[in-house]
Amino acid sequence: MLLRGGFEMYNERKISSAVINRLPRYYRYLGDLLENDITRISSKELSTKMNITASQIRQDLNNFGGFGQQGYGYNVEYLHSEIKKILGLDRVYNLIVVGGGNIGQALVNYTNFEKRGFVITAVFDVNPRLIGMTIRGVAVYDVDYMKEFVENNKVDVAILTLPRSQANSIANDLVEWGVKGLWNFSHVDLNMQEDVKVENVHLTDSLMTLLYKINEVETEESVNPQTKDDSEE
Amino acid sequence: MLLRGGFEMYNERKISSAVINRLPRYYRYLGDLLENDITRISSKELSTKMNITASQIRQDLNNFGGFGQQGYGYNVEYLHSEIKKILGLDRVYNLIVVGGGNIGQALVNYTNFEKRGFVITAVFDVNPRLIGMTIRGVAVYDVDYMKEFVENNKVDVAILTLPRSQANSIANDLVEWGVKGLWNFSHVDLNMQEDVKVENVHLTDSLMTLLYKINEVETEESVNPQTKDDSEE
Numbered sequence: 001m002l003l004r005g006g007f008e009m010y011n012e013r014k015i016s017s018a019v020i021n022r023l024p025r026y027y028r029y030l031g032d033l034l035e036n037d038i039t040r041i042s043s044k045e046l047s048t049k050m051n052i053t054a055s056q057i058r059q060d061l062n063n064f065g066g067f068g069q070q071g072y073g074y075n076v077e078y079l080h081s082e083i084k085k086i087l088g089l090d091r092v093y094n095l096i097v098v099g100g101g102n103i104g105q106a107l108v109n110y111t112n113f114e115k116r117g118f119v120i121t122a123v124f125d126v127n128p129r130l131i132g133m134t135i136r137g138v139a140v141y142d143v144d145y146m147k148e149f150v151e152n153n154k155v156d157v158a159i160l161t162l163p164r165s166q167a168n169s170i171a172n173d174l175v176e177w178g179v180k181g182l183w184n185f186s187h188v189d190l191n192m193q194e195d196v197k198v199e200n201v202h203l204t205d206s207l208m209t210l211l212y213k214i215n216e217v218e219t220e221e222s223v224n225p226q227t228k229d230d231s232e233e
Numbered sequence: 234m235l236l237r238g239g240f241e242m243y244n245e246r247k248i249s250s251a252v253i254n255r256l257p258r259y260y261r262y263l264g265d266l267l268e269n270d271i272t273r274i275s276s277k278e279l280s281t282k283m284n285i286t287a288s289q290i291r292q293d294l295n296n297f298g299g300f301g302q303q304g305y306g307y308n309v310e311y312l313h314s315e316i317k318k319i320l321g322l323d324r325v326y327n328l329i330v331v332g333g334g335n336i337g338q339a340l341v342n343y344t345n346f347e348k349r350g351f352v353i354t355a356v357f358d359v360n361p362r363l364i365g366m367t368i369r370g371v372a373v374y375d376v377d378y379m380k381e382f383v384e385n386n387k388v389d390v391a392i393l394t395l396p397r398s399q400a401n402s403i404a405n406d407l408v409e410w411g412v413k414g415l416w417n418f419s420h421v422d423l424n425m426q427e428d429v430k431v432e433n434v435h436l437t438d439s440l441m442t443l444l445y446k447i448n449e450v451e452t453e454e455s456v457n458p459q460t461k462d463d464s465e466e
Contacts, residue, residue, distance in 0.1 A: 020442060021442055024442060025422075089441065204261075205261070206416070213414065213432075214413045
């Protein structure tokens with residue numbers, strides 16, 4: 001418990017959640033470099049590409065033991081594969097979808113997940129019209145079968161794409177049955193015990209934030225019509 | 234330009250982006266209270282529900298002129314309607330989807346958006362099998378028609394659900410043609426001018442972060458098998 005409170009642990013080091021949230025982005029950029037046959041990169045070049053400071057990059061990567069060499073920069077392939085290991089992407093994960101509606105089906109149909117080792121093995125729903133169907137080869141089961149399935153299969157992550165009214169109670173059941181993490185698309189915050197790992201994707205909140213920003217520009221322009229012109233280069 | 238740099242403007246006040254990001258969550262909780270016929274609430278009660286401190290709530294809402302009354306708390310309906318106005322949710326928005334794949338289709342099929350005034354009016358794709366179809370009444374057009382459509386219809390937001398290799402170039406076109414905000418689901422960061430409003434939904438990054446957190450627990454447990462027991466109440 002001492003390890004929590006904003007800081008997390010990796011091999012005896014403390015890594016802030018801000019760094020952890022940036023890791024997938026490093027991984028993505030390094031993957032792009034690899035695809036373009038770029039074998040090494042300085043923190044300065046990477047910094048320009050990623051639009052963060054070089055010192056931030058050095059600091060972030062130092063959390064995991066550095067990887068950079070003075071005067072050479074980073075070995076892209078090595079750094080990519082190390083971050084892959086750190087993120088735990090060197091193995092396959094078993095995911096289930098709870099709620100076979102639009103978003104749930106879209107995620108099952110998203111073949112890129114499988115390429116990365118995120119395998120959706122079952123979908124659960126209450127809708128008799130969906131139960132018994134398959135989506136890209138993945139069976140849709142009655143939620144009544146979910147307990148048995150989760151207890152007999154090591155399920156790493158449950159993807160919650162179900163109505164908000166049911167999300168909390170089902171989330172608690174899933175964790176009790178052995179699911180390790182919840183990827184929550186339901187438009188509600190989950191009230192879980194502190195040690196349950198949750199990542200929220202609140203689509204409506206994200207869109208609302210965007211709309212606020214758009215309106216703010218319009219407000220600024222009407223309050224001070226100069227603002228737009230001033231900001232242009 | 235002076236208004237930027239972490240701080241944004243609302244009616245002569247400066248509002249941090251952290252507050253703005255929390256507004257949709259306030260709006261959601263207040264909507265829940267209204268649905269449950271709760272007409273007033275203290276910052277303390279709201280604090281318990283939302284799992285943030287009461288002083289944070291008072292500080293956040295003070296940005297918009299307070300709303301609370303000593304000894305009474307907040308009038309839920311009033312606060313809800315004020316935040317609705319602040320977020321600009323008292324009008325209808327015109328959205329287009331660029332990329333009619335799984336996620337794009339799922340968003341068109343998501344009827345809750347429409348209820349909130351987020352109306353998707355067109356989908357654009359390059360796939361001849363999709364062009365000419367309708368998704369829940371929304372036509373799928375050839376991307377070649379997109380310029381004309383955007384220039385003749387006031388498009389507030391383009392939802393980008395297209396392959397990453399094309400996202401940046403199309404995003405720049407859309408903004409040039411008059412789109413005000415980009416809701417980006419493509420797995421790439423958009424390199425836009427500073428004044429373009431962008432919200433990213435990087436699903437794969439979000440899932441990777443969750444997997445890291447799950448693995449971290451496993452690492453902790455193998456390093457120190459006591460951790461789990463200690464953390465249980």
